[in-house]
Amino acid sequence: MAVKRIPDWADVVLVPLVSLILAFVISALVIVAIGEDPWAATQMMVSGALGSTYGWGYTLYYATNFMFTGLAVAVAFQAKLFNIGGEGQATLGGLGVALACLYLPWPHWSLALLGAALGAAAFGALWAAIPGYLQAKRGSHIVITTIMFNFIAAAVLNYVLVNQLRPQGSMDPASARFPEVTQLPRLHEILEVVGIPFSRSTPANISLLIALAACVAVWFLLWRTRLGYQIRAFGHSEAAAQYAGISPLRITIVVMLISGGLSGMMAINNVMGEAQRLVLNAVEGAGFIGIAVALMGRNHPFGVFLAALLFGFLYQGGAELALWTSIPRELIVVIQALVILFTGALDNMVRMGIAKVIGPAKQGGA
């Protein structure tokens, strides 16, 4: 069964779109199977996530998380490295934020943000660079090591919270509350400046703008710099890249540093922007959703941006659904799984189906 080439535009637009539709159709069947009305569920999700500035606030808050983790997976994917360690990297990023916010005296939130972002990126980058080094230097499979590092990160955080950061007398495995000055401006405060009224009770904050800037920066890095070219060349053919004088060790570690740094940066949104203290499992699976976001967005920053918005919508819509119906939040996990399955593993099936309908690409055209 040969996989026919299809035109580029179809590969970029049609394949993810058809995959998404397949994922939604099957999700709808699942909803029918558990005796609920998929149409009503969709309406409830749309109004819950997009029908008010409150819904929008949460949608954008989640989307911010997913932009960071999605970019992280996408950058690694460009170098053909499958980084499943976003969860652990973001966990340690949270530790970086907490240490920066708790132990350094910041005069203003903007400087605190800068310091915390650096801490988050450094911790996340370090946590990703070790598996990168081990793969490049010692040949250990990065997928397995990043999975192992997720578990080790969870244990590290558990230890630090229980034994080091927990305030005296507190039973809760969580850090103390961060100082008031480190509280980031929320979206309603930013929008107030330009006269747009926005819900005050959502956690969306200035990190959203940083996530958007990260999307642009990653695009610039990948398509406008020498390093980006090397990363993509390496991903295309390791042998050819090596022949061209690109060091696999260097590229692997650099890519993992960038990828882990982006995952870690997520913590400025959830730990600094929202919770204002470090708790166990602050990441809540966003590291894994990054995989779906990157696959859906075809490893392109703009695609990641769109996919992160979509998953932010699904997350907030799913929360509303769980609140008002008997459909549990886990519906989003199923949708996420189907998106990963169709876009990442059954992509050839989708491609072959499309080739049958629109015909294969002309020779040399693709």
Add this chain to the structure above:
Amino acid sequence: MMDLASVIQILDSTLRLSTPLLLACLAGLFSERAGIFDIGLEGKMLAAAFFSAATAAITGSVWLGLGAGILASMALSLLHGVASITFRGNQLISGVAINFLAAGLTVLIAQDWFQQGGRTPALIGDGRFPRLDLPFAEALRDVPVIGPAYSVILSGHTILVYVALLCVPLTWYILYRTRFGLRLRAVGENPAAVDTAGVSVVRLRYAAVLICGVLCGIAGAYLATGLAAGFVKDMTAGRGYIALAALIFAKWRPWQALGAVLLFGLLEAIANRYQNIELAGLVLPVQFMQALPYILTVIILAGFVGKAVPPRAGGTAYVKER
């Protein structure tokens, strides 16, 4: 500090905790020896745990539960096979998807069927596997050393524990003493050679993936109907990944797999029993014990203690030449 009684108790729970790891590890062994990476062990176990507990709860028969668990796990195996063998998709991504699919669907269906917040009702009576007493366990109880070793540690487990232990020599025999096993190993190393010999690569790989499904199914059923009394959300708790770690530790060999899972089971048993362990003046926190299997695996993977070389054709789809 530790006395003999607690040592025996720890060894007893080691065997109980190692069983699901052993079954999942052997499952991964069949799949990966045939060249199909499988990080979906976790998801298959989880699906099997739910469907076995749900079926046992509804029918009152733990054997029907076991059957349902195996079927559920095999269905996911088939999905993995379709994605990675037929459509030559990315095996790692397919595995990730299967883990999420199982995590989401089990809670979704559990909520719909039982309305108990994503769990099944507690299993009672014939809904669980009974503990079996091995012959002469009572009579030998008071014999020093052999007595407790036999009557407490080895005896008194559910039948699936013994099934799992028997699977070790069985796997060894299948892999190294049968034609099927020879072909299975060959297809993971050099599928082109197997193809040239006129044996279907696709069929062999599907067979391996389905055997993997059966073993993961038993592992999941053991978790929900032997070790625990019912299904709770995410009850596999990373065991599929530990099994994967054990597989690397064992360098994809059955007897070594037994050794690796016993080691990991022992670590889990110790971590469950003690909060912190004092070792020669150094206090090991419980979190360190919990992370130890993963740390050891990274060390093994890095080749600091012998090199773990996976099957050569692992992770890549076979494209027949034309």
